[in-house]
Amino acid sequence: MKNKLLCALALLGLGLGASAEPMVAPTACDRFVHKLPNMGKPLCQQAELVDSGARSVQGTPLYMRDVGEDNARLRVLVIGAIHGDELSSASVAMHWIRLAADEKLDLPQTVHWRFVPVLNPDGLLAQPPKRTNARGVDLNRNFPTPNWERDSAIYWQKRTGKDPRRWPGPKPISEPESRFLHDQMQSYKPHLIVSIHAPYGVLDFDGPSVPPSRLGRLYLDQVGIFPGSLGNYGGVHKGVPVVTIELPNSMRTPLDSEMRQMWIDLQRWMSARLSSEGAVAR
Template identity: 70%
Template sequence: MRLPWTAALLFASVLIAHSAQAAGPCDDFVRKLPNLKQSLCEAAQLQATPARSVRGQTLWMRDVRPEVAQQRVLVLGAIHGDELSSTSVALHWIRMAEETNAPWSQAIHWRFVPALNPDGLLSSPPSRVNANGVDLNRNFPTPFWERDAKVYWEKRTRKDPRRWPGPKPLSEPESRFLHEEMQRFKPHLIVSIHAPYGVLDFDGPSVPPSKLGRLYLDQVGIFPGSLGNYGGVHKGVPVVTIELPNAMRTPLDAEMRQMWLDLLRWMSERVPPNGSTGLARTP
């Protein structure tokens, strides 16, 4: 039986969308992101997770894991979709995680989520918020979220739509995925890549890194519902927030490598191997 042309068109569009998802994100990423070649993206070997964004796009992940791992580190890009350079840097760092010969890098299980907000990242123009208009970095379940997040948004941001925390904590599929991934993976450290303020921020226990490459520590405080507040302050997992200098351009390749090496060196000194984390204590 022949389908009506409207049904056939819908069926074809579903097949095309499914095919694009199955082929991986690199065509979209290379077309959209700065300083990203097809070969580097494909070499990252991103794996599809079961999670989907508001618009049904796959959330991609990559593990780089030695045979014996003493530390678990979660690296995130594009919590804010208009910070394109953050995803590019995360993809460059996947290659470095595989190649780095520093002795202190050999026992780290890296988990990369290079684009937590694909709807915002791939929209035109790219958007800080997700497809529901929620700032994912204000949507985590910090204590007293229902009171503090609303007050902060209304009073401090004057209801800035780019910083809307959402109707309730973990209201978004992207933030729920990350929250669940933190519970499953139980990282000893979270590295969240942002732009464009050109500084380092830090939340949680341990002594923060004084610098990574040319980025120097400048702690800006905590916000209701932010990942730094939730992970670093509430759960006791150190959160290094990297603010790249430009949302549309990555640092030079040599600078990205220096940031990576500085991160490894700081971890070797300040992040205890096989140490307990707040998330590890959470049932």
């Protein structure tokens, strides 16, 4: 009787083992490839995004990719999808990773690129996608600009009419996503930040240096400074130039040729301004 019981338990164990499949965590491409416009799986895999170790409110990894030598003279941080409903911004960042890895322009300074294509994965993966993160915070109003507690509340209440899509949050860098970007600015120490948005179809700029007059078909049209914004915090308060790209459409990317021209124009401006004006020394 004892032997029969042991055999039955062994067979049961084998059956359970055969039917149970190991849990495999989804990759960045599993999460994003079917969500983003103009984004095939080969391009996503070629981006070789890595888990930064940071997590969103809902526990989604914040992925990144470094391209270039660690000891390069210029460090450039490229951010996409700080607003989750601006899907095209993440796609352009992914296309630029390929260009950064494949193309070598004749620049006077070597460049170390750091890409964070999707800063707000919870907003991007929501159905439908939403501007804010999972706690309803507009991440681009959550950075610790001077007098944030007073100015951000006044702006949100009086200028936006308490628009829930633009709520700055309960306090500066209250969100894991904005804290991650804040920490990146402290540790990586970029000489330039490029933040990709949509859908206003213009080019904005904050901080020192002469701004680029155009990138591809986007022309400079500085739209102002907002409490808690990345441009205000990085460009005005910290003195790190912030180029803000507003793509024309949040659901469609520009043509591949236009994305490449924007990339070339950005590097030409970097070569003409950041190097000659001593941004590296600053």
